[in-house]
Amino acid sequence: MTISTLSTREKIISAAAALFYGEGIRSTSVDAISAKAGITKRTLYYHFNSKDELVEAYLLSRDQPTLDLYKRWFEKTPGSVDKKIEGIFREFGLAAQSPKWKGCGFLRTSAELAGTPGHPAIQAGAAHKKKFEAWLRDILADGGIDAPDDAARKILVLLDGAASVMLVHRDATYVDAAGAVAATLASKAR
Amino acid sequence: MTISTLSTREKIISAAAALFYGEGIRSTSVDAISAKAGITKRTLYYHFNSKDELVEAYLLSRDQPTLDLYKRWFEKTPGSVDKKIEGIFREFGLAAQSPKWKGCGFLRTSAELAGTPGHPAIQAGAAHKKKFEAWLRDILADGGIDAPDDAARKILVLLDGAASVMLVHRDATYVDAAGAVAATLASKAR
DNA sequence: GTCTATAAGCCGATAGAC
């Protein structure tokens, strides 16, 4: 998105990401993706062997941008680590109130593809969540929190739980409640 | 399932529930449901006006049985409320390790249908989650826990987070970690 | 590398008989 001239492959992934996230995997046809990308279906199948491969590419393309977004939310909140962790939940709750927000793409894709356990996109989702958890652990360790591995794991569950409940109720007070628990987990004195 | 003679409508819902849960909503065809129910597609459309109506009926049929299951898990664990709450997570983690387990049907359906916000099945899922949260609150209030509304809400997020992460990693230690946090929330001294 | 055209089959839903 930074450079106006995208390669054909990048245009395809960008179109696929928008549709897969907005409408779901099975609800999105290869026809719709190629139309949005401004190319033909045959060209799409020149760059990707199957729709499944395209789903995997979609999640791989969202890995780093998603990590960067949470990193920004963490850094923009002033104060100690627990306040910064709570800030992540606050920012997330605000973003998730928008009608454009349709849940965590990694969790939603894993949920939709749960019937086919070996799917490469599920592995891509798992890899992203592991990276996110490792980033949380590093943050907590830098802040001098005891047992950062354990705390990171618990905060990850709270964040993914907040995203899941938010998709059902569209009520940000659940996110705030989760953030309050996460803040106590990210404070040294407990 | 308790009586061997199911009505046609019940046979359809039972078949639909098994396929929707096992394979997902969009991946399940009306053809497959009628075949599994042992009736023709025309008969299915005599009892239900659309596939969407059938998806809603699937979640409505799982509401009470799901509440009963968690109630049993709570009651079978001895000790104080916090131990009983932790017992729910332990039992859930054990059940979720089975390959047959494919996540929380309510959350997975909400995730797959996130592209169509007004869908009746999403409302059915939200109603179920509200009932579950109310049951948690009553349990905590009976156990003498302070601010049971707040605690119930936080434990709900932890349980749904555990279900979501479990679907990605298939690692029950995440569920145990969530259960430990829930137990502290369900103890009077905190 | 991108195009037009189409294969081969599955989709949800319906008509009309009994």
Added chain:
DNA sequence: GTCTATCGGCTTATAGAC
């Protein structure tokens, strides 16, 4: 209330020209 038969459209993926 259940059946057989089928509609019209959409699905992923491919063949062959340029």
